[in-house]
Amino acid sequence: MSHDHSLNPKTMPEDPSKATMEGKHKFLGLWFFLGGETVLFACFFGTYLALRNSTAGGPTSQDLFGLDLVFLMTVLLLTSSLTSVYAIYHMKNNDFKKMMLWLGITALLGIGFLACEIYEFAHYIHDYGFTFRSSAFGSAFYTLVGFHGGHVIFGLSWLITLMVRNAKRGLNLYNAPKFNTFALYWHFIDVVWVFIFTVVYLMGMVS
């Protein structure tokens, strides 16, 4: 096995993110981790569904939710998932600059999503007095959506750290798996949001 992991067009394997044992392990490990995360979110969803009508006289989901902002958030996050796909596509073509560009766009979209979420929470708290402590519904709502938001923050920190660290190094077999696992994680966050959008917001507005 060669000790030199840096890539040039000649040494470029078909998929640099899975060319090493470590790379394969990371990818597989993250898949398993996401299996656990699925149970985690399933439990939060279950709790939310059990408590979504327990408003204790406070504001209900119909009082609170509006589609405009949530729709914008959905678009931002779904698009960011797509841009991360582009980034990985360029990684496989060994085009580091384009990969970084698309990752940068992904980060910006993620930050946009997060800003909307913070605005949304602030809006509920100031205009409705709807807080984490107002009712069991409030606790369940902020916990579920907040945990997803926490995952977005973690994903963004991960991405930015990766980009800063590797900005000047170019792509190699050591860092390619890291970009790839990040992208997988980011897709997962996106999928969870689709469920939140449906279960929390859409269902919350009808019933």
Next chain:
Amino acid sequence: MKGWMGKTKALLLFTMLSLFLTACGKENLTALVPKGYGAESSMNLIILTTLIMVGVFVVVMIIYVIALVRFRRKKGQEDFIPKQVEGNHTLETVWTIIPIVLVLIMGVPTVIATFDLADTSNASENINIEVTGNQYWWHFNYDGEEIVTSQDLYIPTGERVYLNMQSSDVIHSFWVPSISGKMDVSPENVNTMYIEAFEEGVYWGKCAELCGPSHSLMDFKVIAVSPEEYDQWLSDMQAVDPEQEPQDTVAQEGKELFEANNCMACHAIGSSPAATGPNLTNFGDRTTIAGILEPTKENLIDWIMDPESIKPGNKMTGAYPSVSEEEANSIAEYLLQLKPSEITPESAGN
């Protein structure tokens, strides 16, 4: 000769029976001698499953012992290499199919009994009692009768009594092993179960869900009396006049102290549904003080003066200014003469 034999037989039978009963635990507490509908349903399934399981165990042990005895390595066999058997499809199928059949044999009666015990459709035609679990005592409110008691629950024999149970604080569990299995008493919703005692008796009840330091001291009693006695008890309880002055002077003093010390803030005498503290209407007839102590005056004085030493974590501690022994004596005198009904635990036979 014959008579002698008969007597010996009777004696032997009696000894055997009492031995069996000791082995089964205290009568009217143990689940092994069921005296009510729910306990009998449970017991039938306990017996069925135990028999099947003991059968399985015997089979396992026979194979186990034979294998150990026959195939233990003997001297001179150190180099013996047994045949490396991969498995045996017939055998493996047998010990897959037979357990499935056994599970069905146990499963079907279980499901039938489950639906039977959960059937509360006739509740409205029967006696309904609201049960409230509190740290660490039980409150009983007889629906439509304007009767409230605590700790001692009077029911008629041979009738289904529906209990609608809810907790005022943490989760408790209502368990009268000789009459019925348990059901949780939780703060968020009302759980309904029915109990039916076959014969008269004073049955031990226990809290079966950890509820704090005095969880083990949250005992209560179910007093099953004949339907006639039950009706009598109802009318006696309804006729109670909470304002009635006791005849004894010490007890009169006790009543004044009871009122002066604001005991009434928590404890009602009469049918008030308030349940901050145990209702004391028929306190003099109670089988126990605080659920666990013999109903003597000395015990009651101890309890009034320092409940914390008897039931750690109870809500009575510190709820009133301290009382002297003399005052406690008067209050005890007053409370113990609260005997509104001729129907007492003694009426239940034992």
Next chain:
Amino acid sequence: MSNAATQKRAFSAVLWDYLTTVDHKKVGILYLMGGGFFFLLGGLEALIIRIQLIKPENDFITAGLYNEMITMHGTTMIFLAATPLLFGLMNYIMPLQIGARDVAFPFLNALGFWLFFSGGILLNCSWFLGGAPDAGWTAYAPLSIQSPGHGTDFYVMGLQLSGAGTLMSGINFLVTIVAMRAPGMTYMRMPLFTWTTFVTSVLTLFAFPALTVGLFLLMFDRMFGSAFFDVALGGNSVIWQHLFWIFGHPEVYILILPVFGVFSEVLPTFSKKRLFGYSAMVFATFLIAFLGFMVWAHHMFTVGLGPVANSIFAVATMAIAVPTGIKIFNWLFTMWGGSIVINSAMLWALAFIPSFTIGGMTGVMLGSNVADYQYHDSYFVVAHFHYVIVGGVVFGLFAACHYWWPKMFGRILHEGMGKLAFWTFFIGFHLTFFIQHFLGLMGMPRRYWVFLENQGLDTGNLISTIGAFFMTIGTIVFLINIVYTAVKGEKAPADPWDARTLEWTIPSPPPFYNFKQMPLVRGLDPLWIEKTEGNGKMTPAEPLDEIHMPNGSILPLIMTAGFFIASFGFIYQTDHKAWLIALYAGMAIAIGCMVIRSLKDDLGFHISKEELEREAD
């Protein structure tokens, strides 16, 4: 590396080595030491409980302290003793059994251990800081919400930390087994212990997040004023019970499946016969795991979920008897026709079969929910789960210790003391717990600080307490055996038991790179195959070449210290906001370590071919 050389090294060097190690074998030993320590602690708590119950209305300890004792006994034994002891074994043995040089993520492995250990220490700090948690190991809300002081807060944070560690190990084992098997080691050639490690890890992965969520809800309610379990604000405490048991029931299988694996190694080895019905055993393991997720509500039969839910969960519960029965009979027929050697390891395995069968049978009896209305939360249940967990898991741990001790420490545990420990513990165990079945049916609920006089419960409780002392003696003899063996024990060859699997093909204890050359696996029980064909050792699957190994790191320990400090911040910020400093500082340390780990390339090192050739076999 020989033992003599180890002893010569300075203590501080050894300490530093263990604090920074990422070697799966050393992490395994750390797990065994940590788990062993907490096992003794939990045992001490058990003894105090039994002394309190030696006679009616005893006042050996107060009611409050008693509740702390039962809570900590349960929590310690499940989370801090049984689980880590098993994870220690899996850590040490599983990579050896599949012919791997380490686990897939050595760094995470070390981090997992330190998280578990700090969680355990954090939990036990509560004893000295105003009282341990006292709401039972199940911490049912609302009792756990109302529990005064910080005891339950320590429970929440301690379990959160150790749970995270366990989850990491689970993922690690999964990737290791999927991706790092030696050439020829197909799935259906894996030893049963590796299989059960795999299935256990799957269970860990899918069960622990439920506990994580439950603990978050409890934490938010207790520390940040949310209302999940606050009935006044619409909360519902049954959610806790569901989350806890969605985790809690699979947890039981997380404990029992690995020891099923242990027995599936020990019984064939000492019967000189391959495991009967190997594929059925693998299938049964999966079936048990699958059903294990379908039966959590049998812990909640008396909650009032209604007859439909109760019936479904009752029948599903009984169904678990089928795969478990398959296992028992396969073990019996592994012995059948064999050449059975009875030594300490085998004694524990042999004692397991009847003991665990009793536990399994009472399990089926409990599954019948109408009967359970009587058993539930009584001493019958206490007897049942101790038959399963002591008669199954603890017996399995003892068997595994005797079986693998030579491999792990290079010395064979003393047989005489092994047998003495076995008989005292075995007799004590049945004395303690068999009678409890009857105590339960005679009307004794569990978690009772005192039982009253004249309720027919005296004799049973006395017998039970006497049994507990026997178990204590057995444990002490085992400890003496460990010390004796460390000093004077017989040196172990590579394959002391004439065994069958790959771990016995390498020296005892193994070199830090495990396998000089990857072995070529040609079937189930690879070593046995080579023995019967007269080779006696494995054929290498690769030429001798340099070996890539991971670097040690102190970061896991520092990161854990950060979380540990932050936990104190979380717990005490409810008293004074100044504690938020500890919270932020701790989190900063932990996140700082993550960033360093992320920024610093860690390419590992290589052992050269020459070095390997120098090492004597």
